[in-house]
Amino acid sequence: MFYLPEHRKHPEFWEGVRDQASVAVGISAWGLMTGVAMVQSGLSVAEALLMTFIVYAGSAQLASVPMIAAGAPLWVILAAAFCVNLRFVVFSAHLRPYLMHLPRWRRLVSGYVTGDLSYVFFARRYPKPGQTPLEVARQQAYLMGNCAINYLCWMLASVIGIFLAHAIPPAWGLGFAGILALLGVLCSLASSRLRIVSAGIAAAAAVAAWALPLKLNILVAIAAAVAICLVLEKTPLRGAGDQHA
Template identity: 45%
Template sequence: MSHPLSEPDVAAHHEPSWRAGLKDGMPPLFGIAAWGMVVGVAMVKSGLSVMQALGMTLVVFAGSAQLAALPLIAAAAPIWVIFVTSVVVNLRFVIFAALLAPHFAKLSLLRRFFYGYGTGDLTTALYLQRFPSEKPEEGKLSYLRGLLYPNWIAWQGGSIAGIFLGSAVPPEWGLGFAGTLAIVCLAVPMVATRPALVGALAAAVTAVLAHALPYKLGLLAGVVVGMVTAMVVEGQIERRKAANV
């Protein structure tokens, strides 16, 4: 009997799981497309050409990192500053990869790269809600595909529309502020725990105090301080729990 996640089996299409992934991933697609459009407009407004913006959205496929990098690109910051900022903003994907890796360890390296490229915050959360256990189970890959493909199409569709419409959008529409609001809307649900809340406050205070640093390094400093603070607080909470057991 073959392993449920062996290479031949994961290549097969599992229709019920595929449909379940489509159904679960459908509700937020409009918001994803709108968020992509904001990022697309921001890329053009930051001075990127249409071809540069198209290349960025297709290759990077990470809205928060793109928005973090754009002001640095516009300010002609050194490439290492842009790179480190983008990496720090996207460090959460290392955690996502660690959570998903046991589920798809039997896939080839190329296929893991492919599905890793398309996996984001929402798709990871929805997948782990349906398959919290790492044990082999039929339909895992088909469910992930059902989440990933529409999500990627919605994002790229919105982003590409924003790129081509960006030059025609009046400045008084304030899409820069819309982008800020979009980030806030994404961030607020993520600060539901005490470590996340304390980390967010530490990041905000650091970013304000360090706003005068060149190349907008205050943003990078805020992210680093926020992450470290959240980790320290979480460690203290875990130690207290262990002491009370």
């Protein structure tokens, strides 16, 4: 496992486990649906398993699988996955003061296993980095406990979805369950007016550009939201509560 034995000595580790367990059903539904989608889109079981264990990013997997099935150019697939995961650049920049004391390999592992909701729970619980070695250790323990549940739920559900892809009927509505999981992530992150506006712009642009081939409406939505929000961010009309969007 990616966490160290000393992490479990801290009560914060188990608090992280409990917090992430509260959303485990949504994570599992999303992972199950992603596993099913990969196989039903044409990937072999081996390819789907490799993608699950290497990529470990549901939104990027769901964005790239239809493009792979449609025979899209590699650069388009990579660009879409990169844009979808740009939010992790922001997450990493925010987490840097919390993790910069760790060896490089542990920083890389922490970045790999930290998901959307893991970041949300951690950022809400610890608005500032620890000031003492004990505080730093507790924060790291909480993050790893949180990530452990997220990782296990996602991987287990994805593998089940991959192996049962042809046995699960579409009438079960697993796609809708995945959408609900994504909406849960979206609502958790919509903590300022600017973020709400960016989500609305991205949604409108994605619908307006729906007819584009190779799911390029995703790139259009991201570009539109980023461009307009960069302009809005520089306007003097924003409220003080939006300074840290």
